[in-house]
Amino acid sequence: xxxxxxxxxxxxxxxxxxxxxxxxxxxxxxxxxxxxxxxxxxxxxxxxxxxxxxxxxxxxxxxxxxxxxxxxxxxxxxxxxxxxxxxxxxxxxxxxxxxxxxxxxxxxxxxxxxxxxxxxxxxxxxxxxxxxxxxxxxxxxxxxxxxxxxxxxxxxxxxxxxxxxxxxxxxxxxxxxxxxxxxxxxxxxxxxxxxxxxxxxxxxxxxxxxxxxxxxxxx
Numbered sequence: 001x002x003x004x005x006x007x008x009x010x011x012x013x014x015x016x017x018x019x020x021x022x023x024x025x026x027x028x029x030x031x032x033x034x035x036x037x038x039x040x041x042x043x044x045x046x047x048x049x050x051x052x053x054x055x056x057x058x059x060x061x062x063x064x065x066x067x068x069x070x071x072x073x074x075x076x077x078x079x080x081x082x083x084x085x086x087x088x089x090x091x092x093x094x095x096x097x098x099x100x101x102x103x104x105x106x107x108x109x110x111x112x113x114x115x116x117x118x119x120x121x122x123x124x125x126x127x128x129x130x131x132x133x134x135x136x137x138x139x140x141x142x143x144x145x146x147x148x149x150x151x152x153x154x155x156x157x158x159x160x161x162x163x164x165x166x167x168x169x170x171x172x173x174x175x176x177x178x179x180x181x182x183x184x185x186x187x188x189x190x191x192x193x194x195x196x197x198x199x200x201x202x203x204x205x206x207x208x209x210x211x212x213x214x215x216x217x218x219x
Contacts, residue, residue: 006086011178013202023197028189032132040067042122049112074101119148137182146171147211170214
């Protein structure tokens with residue numbers, strides 16, 4: 001059996017409000033065209049130890065369904081804002097964390113079990129920034145996100161069981177630009193257009209950390 005595949009992820013995230021209108025990103029130097037939007041519905045369940053050891057180490061582990069990259073994703077911190085992403089295929093939906101991914105974070109988990117700690121449901125509208133040869137320079141994802149945490153009834157062993165063991169905690173919208181074949185400067189130029197259009201820097205490094213921070217905030 002072959003091991004999990006991996007890639008390097010370089011992206012920027014921006015917070016936007018419900019009425020935000022994406023600017024014309026064909027104005028970014030080097031971008032010849034912007035593809036029409038395609039919409040996907042994604043569900044990601046994140047796993048961590050009871051004490052959230054992975055989150056403390058800036059590591060995320062999720063099982064995602066929907067979209068073009070369904071599967072298990074392990075994101076590990078890298079250099080200069082980049083992240084190494086390791087992938088494993090989906091199982092039937094009842095499987096635990098794949099052993100090869102659990103092994104990569106065994107030092108951080110310290111023998112503690114990995115369990116579902118959060119769910120993110122995302123309506124994602126994707127556009128690609130293309131060069132004159134039609135190659136993808138970057139992907140722009142406009143995300144409407146609902147974040148949920150395990151509900152109080154999810155661990156009951158007696159009485160009727162909640163058909164959805166998750167409880168909505170927060171909803172938000174953000175725009176994410178991920179570099180593909182483009183130069184690093186493309187992210188800076190696209191980011192300036194987004195900021196001029198009314199976007200703001202994301203308050204968190206990841207969707208999961210935003211959800212967990214909001215859940216921990218009083219009120």
